[in-house]
Amino acid sequence: MWYSPISAFMSALCQPQAFFKSSLDNSRGYIVKLALCGFLAFAGFASAPAAAQNTPPAGSKTILAFGDSLTAGYGLKNKNDALPGQLQALLSAEGVPVTVINAGVSGDTTAGGLRRLEWTLKRYNPDYVILALGGNDMLRAINPQNSQQNLQAMLEILKTHKKPVLLAGMRAPASMGPAFAKGYDVMYSSLAQQYGAVYYPFLLEGVAANPALNLADGVHPNVQGVAIMARGIYPYVIKMLMKE
Numbered sequence: 001m002w003y004s005p006i007s008a009f010m011s012a013l014c015q016p017q018a019f020f021k022s023s024l025d026n027s028r029g030y031i032v033k034l035a036l037c038g039f040l041a042f043a044g045f046a047s048a049p050a051a052a053q054n055t056p057p058a059g060s061k062t063i064l065a066f067g068d069s070l071t072a073g074y075g076l077k078n079k080n081d082a083l084p085g086q087l088q089a090l091l092s093a094e095g096v097p098v099t100v101i102n103a104g105v106s107g108d109t110t111a112g113g114l115r116r117l118e119w120t121l122k123r124y125n126p127d128y129v130i131l132a133l134g135g136n137d138m139l140r141a142i143n144p145q146n147s148q149q150n151l152q153a154m155l156e157i158l159k160t161h162k163k164p165v166l167l168a169g170m171r172a173p174a175s176m177g178p179a180f181a182k183g184y185d186v187m188y189s190s191l192a193q194q195y196g197a198v199y200y201p202f203l204l205e206g207v208a209a210n211p212a213l214n215l216a217d218g219v220h221p222n223v224q225g226v227a228i229m230a231r232g233i234y235p236y237v238i239k240m241l242m243k244e
Contacts, residue, residue, distance in 0.1 A: 061098045063087075063237070064124055066113065067132030067168070070203060071104025073226070075215045081223045086230035087237065098241065101126060109136045110150035117154050121161055128240055129158055130233075132168035132203055134188070138176065144183035151187065155195045164243040165197040166236055170204070198243070200236040203229060 065071050065084040073082025080086075084102040091098050103120050105112065113133045131154060137147040151167075158165050169188030172181040192199035204221070206228045207213045213225030221229060 061128070061241075062124065062126040063098055063100045063128045063130060063240075064103050064120065064126035065100055065130045065132070066117070066120065067104045067130070068108040068113075068136055069104065069106035069220060070135060070229075071102065071130075071132055072106045073102070073104065074106045074220045075217075076223060076226070081226060083226055083229055083233075086226050087234065090230055090234050091237070096238070096241070098128075104132075107136060108133060109140070109142065110134055110147045110154070114150045114153050117157055121157070121163075126163065128166070129163045130166045130168060130237070130240075131155070131158070131197075134184075135170045135203075138170060138172050138184055141176070141180070144180065144187055147184070148187040148191065151191055152194075155191060155197065159195060164240050165195065166200060166233075166240040167192045167195075167197040168200045168203040168233065171202050171208075198236050198240040200233050203233065205229075205232050 065087070067083075071083050073079060073085070076082055078085075079102070080089075082102060082104070084100040084104070088100040091100070101124055103124070105116070108116075110133050113131075131151070133154075134147055134151065137144075155165065155167075167188060169185070169192075172184040174181065176184070188201070189199060191197070202208075207221050207225040209218075210225070211218065213221055213228065215222050
């Protein structure tokens with residue numbers, strides 16, 4: 001294992017699980033087994049699938065992955081290959097009892113995210129939020145001050161709802177010009193510090209500008225690229241989960 005969650009978090013979240021195993025192979029034993037399995041499922045002990053889902057099992061902690069196409073999984077055939085799905089797989093493999101909800105919308109900007117945030121929080125009522133927006137603002141050369149105001153407004157909403165936040169940043173390429181790049185890049189770190197959010201500097205770390213890790217458009221990661229994204233952000237997710 002390349003990373004292990006802190007034991008304090010595990011002891012706080014993990015609940016004892018009930019298991020049933022029968023070696024009976026006669027008809028009576030089969031009926032008893034079915035009855036007991038039905039009881040366990042009714043009592044809420046049935047295990048949940050590991051894939052990212054939009055209807056988390058009752059009682060589980062949830063992470064809302066709130067972003068754009070980099071979150072939604074643009075161009076990927078299997079929704080479980082998107083960042084929330086691959087992050088879910090890593091968390092499940094480490095035994096972290098958390099469900100990741102994919103709330104990514106391709107093409108979304110910080111302005112679009114601000115418009116839908118309250119509705120999304122009301123729908124899912126997550127315990128934690130990964131805020132990963134701003135890439136489309138950069139591609140459209142939107143004034144970084146406007147993007148910062150929108151991100152700040154979203155962080156204010158999340159603060160009001162008392163949601164621990166992981167703010168995932170982006171970086172402007174040099175082709176955008178030094179003034180734009182400076183204003184764009186610094187807004188994430190300053191906002192994370194201001195609101196006490198866990199800060200992951202670059203969501204596409206190790207993936208951006210690598211043709212082997214991106215789709216033909218050169219912008220959106222392929223399955224292998226998303227896997228690197230998930231491993232990169234994973235320790236920061238664990239850090240967020242420690243915040244109550």
